Each structure stands twice: as structure tokens, then as C-alpha cells.
Amino acid sequence: MAVAGRRVLLQTLRGRCGPLEGSRPLCTSGVWQQKFNVPPSGNDLPRPGGIASMMRLPVQKDTQGLDACFVGIPLDIGTSNRSGTRFGPRQIRTESVMLRPYNNWTGAAPFDSLQVADIGDVFINMYDLKDAVKKIREAYAKIVANGCKPLTLGGDHTLTYPILQAIKAKYGPVGLVHVDAHADTSDTQLGEKVAHGTPFRRAVEDGLLDCRRVLQIGLRGTGNSSDDYGWSRQQGFRVVQAEEIWYKSLAPLMEEVRAQMGTGPVYLSFDIDALDPAYAPGTGTPEIGGLTSHQGLEIIRGCRGLNLVGGDLVEVSPAYDPSGNTALTAANLLFEMLCVLPGVQYRRD
Ligand SMILES: N=C(N)NCCS(=O)(=O)O
Numbered sequence: 561m562a563v564a565g566r567r568v569l570l571q572t573l574r575g576r577c578g579p580l581e582g583s584r585p586l587c588t589s590g591v592w593q594q595k596f597n598v599p600p601s602g603n604d605l606p607r608p609g610g611i612a613s614m615m616r617l618p619v620q621k622d623t624q625g626l627d628a629c630f631v632g633i634p635l636d637i638g639t640s641n642r643s644g645t646r647f648g649p650r651q652i653r654t655e656s657v658m659l660r661p662y663n664n665w666t667g668a669a670p671f672d673s674l675q676v677a678d679i680g681d682v683f684i685n686m687y688d689l690k691d692a693v694k695k696i697r698e699a700y701a702k703i704v705a706n707g708c709k710p711l712t713l714g715g716d717h718t719l720t721y722p723i724l725q726a727i728k729a730k731y732g733p734v735g736l737v738h739v740d741a742h743a744d745t746s747d748t749q750l751g752e753k754v755a756h757g758t759p760f761r762r763a764v765e766d767g768l769l770d771c772r773r774v775l776q777i778g779l780r781g782t783g784n785s786s787d788d789y790g791w792s793r794q795q796g797f798r799v800v801q802a803e804e805i806w807y808k809s810l811a812p813l814m815e816e817v818r819a820q821m822g823t824g825p826v827y828l829s830f831d832i833d834a835l836d837p838a839y840a841p842g843t844g845t846p847e848i849g850g851l852t853s854h855q856g857l858e859i860i861r862g863c864r865g866l867n868l869v870g871g872d873l874v875e876v877s878p879a880y881d882p883s884g885n886t887a888l889t890a891a892n893l894l895f896e897m898l899c900v901l902p903g904v905q906y907r908r909d
């Protein structure tokens with residue numbers, strides 16, 4: 561049975577003394593005891609079973625004792641086109657039953673050295689976006705207070721703005737790796753300052769970003785002008801349009817990005833519509849000619865070594881995702897984010 565927090569967890573699933581896959585158990589009186597929460601294996605707990613937390617990790621109400629947490633924001637009232645991202649967190653959790661605790665390519669073993677749990681969802685206002693943003697900011701001020709690194713299941717991209725506000729209050733202005741089809745730097749949408757196409761304009765205005773350490777990657781599609789990304793470049797952002805990286809491995813680029821980011825705090829914001837709709841159709845504002853799943857993995861894996869202080873995966877809209885592949889991809893990308901947080905042990909180092 562999994563018990564949340566840094567209390568010792570009694571592992572009774574196997575009921576025998578022997579190496580327990582996915583943990584570093586201590587055997588005391590014939591009962592396995594683990595220091596960290598470990599997601600149950602699909603070989604022990606049937607995949608369709610269990611409480612639908614992220615990776616079926618223990619659920620706790622706050623971040624006490626946690627190094628990292630998964631947290632949902634069921635928000636979609638900032639969306640400019642097809643809605644439905646309010647159901648994103650729930651669907652990502654559902655598809656996360658496919659995830660196993662180890663990364664067999666990078667060797668990351670996040671549950672060997674970090675205490676991780678799912679802290680549920682932020683109680684947002686579904687009728688008032690500005691109030692929702694305020695509630696998210698207040699919730700994240702508490703979430704990050706003890707240094708816990710939030711990995712957020714979205715929710716539309718509006719939510720990154722209040723998260724960055726809370727992150728700035730804790731860490732100061734941060735570097736940003738922003739993966740998206742869209743720059744999300746509009747001044748207004750339908751006259752509103754707060755919407756899913758404006759969070760990074762607001763973030764700059766509020767001084768939340770260290771603008772020399774911002775990457776926007778995957779941008780594409782038709783524009784409202786012929787130079788929609790000029791504003792970003794004027795701020796000092798590095799902009800990598802999708803066309804620049806078609807057919808390419810992103811490992812060399814990420815080496816440059818690591819040099820750009822240095823040792824300061826960095827936030828990672830991944831809009832699932834950065835991926836081509838062939839890979840991730842379940843989103844509200846799709847754009848053709850996007851990144852492959854492989855490139856998405858390369859970007860996140862390329863963030864290893866950065867001083868990451870949190871990340872989000874936004875814009876999953878399950879109603880447009882009949883196969884579940886979009887939410888499945890999102891769940892995997894969130895796991896990859898966990899794998900590159902500072903302090904994660906790597907088995908083959
Ligand atoms: N999907 C996001 N985050 N933004 C869309 C921007 S826009 O299409 O509304 O201009």
C-alpha cells in the first residue's frame with residue numbers, strides 16, 4: 561500500500577523478501593520498506609485498476625515532504641477555438657497507467673531519489689478567467705514554497721502566466737524553454753489581456769522572465785502579421801521556427817540551449833500543439849507541419865542538467881483525441897520532465 565509523504569512506505573505488494581523492481585527497499589522483519597513513493601507496476605496492479613492519479617502515485621493534499629509533484633489545472637476558459645482542455649488532466653492521468661518508473665534510454669530513475677506524489681487539481685473558477693488566474697497564482701505560491709518542483713497537467717496555456725508569477729516570487733526571473741506552435745505573445749485576444757494566446761507577453765511585462773534565457777521552439781502556422789515572432793526576438797528570446805528544424809535531430813540545438821540557460825533557474829512549458837497534429841490531434845488550436853514525438857523527447861531530454869524549477873504540459877483536449885494518443889503522449893512527456901529534474905539519479909552514470 562502506498563502512503564504519501566516522506567514517511568516510510570510499507571511495500572506489501574510482493575509479500576516476499578527479494579529485490580523489488582523500481583525501488584531501493586530495506587527489508588525489516590520481512591516487510592519491505594521504501595524511502596520514496598514508487599508507482600505500482602502494471603505487473604502487480606492491473607493497469608485498468610487503482611485510483612487514477614498520475615502514474616497511480618500516492619495522492620496527498622499539499623507538497624509537504626515532496627521534491628516534485630504532479631498537479632492538474634482543469635482550465636479551458638482561456639481558449640480561442642475548440643475548448644475541452646478542462647478534461648486534459650483527468651485524461652492524462654488515465655493514460656499514464658502505461659508509464660513505468662524507469663527511463664530505458666536515458667537511464668533516469670526518478671523514484672530512486674525524489675519523493676513524488678500527485679497533489680490533485682487546483683480549485684479554479686470555471687466562470688471567471690481572471691479569478692482562475694488569481695487562484696492558480698495563490699495555489700502555486702504554496703506549492704513551490706518548500707522548493708517542491710511542480711509538473712502541471714493542463715489545462716489551456718493561460719495557466720502558465722500565474723504559475724510563472726508564483727515561480728518568480730520564489731526564484732526571481734527565470735529562463736524559459738517554451739515548446740509550442742504559437743508564440744502566445746499577443747497583447748490581447750478579443751480585447752482581453754488574459755487568454756491562452758497572451759501568457760508570455762504578460763510574463764515579460766511583469767518581469768517574470770530572464771529574457772536572454774528564453775527559447776521558443778516549434779513556432780509555425782499562419783500569422784496575424786508577416787512577422788508575428790518579431791516581438792519575441794526584440795525581447796531577446798531565441799526563436800526557432802518549426803521549418804528550421806524539420807527533419808532534424810534536436811540534440812545539437814539543445815546543447816546550445818543548455819549553454820544559453822546556464823545555471824540559473826529555468827521553467828519548461830510544453831504546449832502539446834507543438835507536435836504535429838498527426839501525433840497529437842487532441843488539442844484546440846492545431847497547426848500543420850509540426851514537431852515529431854521524437855523531437856519532443858529530444859527537447860525535454862536535452863534539458864537534463866538545467867536548473868529546472870518546474871514544468872507544464874498544456875492544451876490537451878480529450879474530445880479531439882479519440883485514440884487517446886495525445887493524452888498518452890502528454891503523460892510520457894511529463895514523465896520525461898520528471899526524469900530531467902535536478903537530483904534525479906541515473907542508473908548508467
Ligand atoms: N494554443 C495556444 N496556447 N495558443 C493559441 C494562440 S491563438 O491561436 O489563439 O492565437
Ligand SMILES: [Mn+2]
Nearest residue numbers: 717740744831
Ligand atoms: Mn500555447
Ligand SMILES: [Mn+2]
Nearest residue numbers: 741742831833
Ligand atoms: Mn499552441
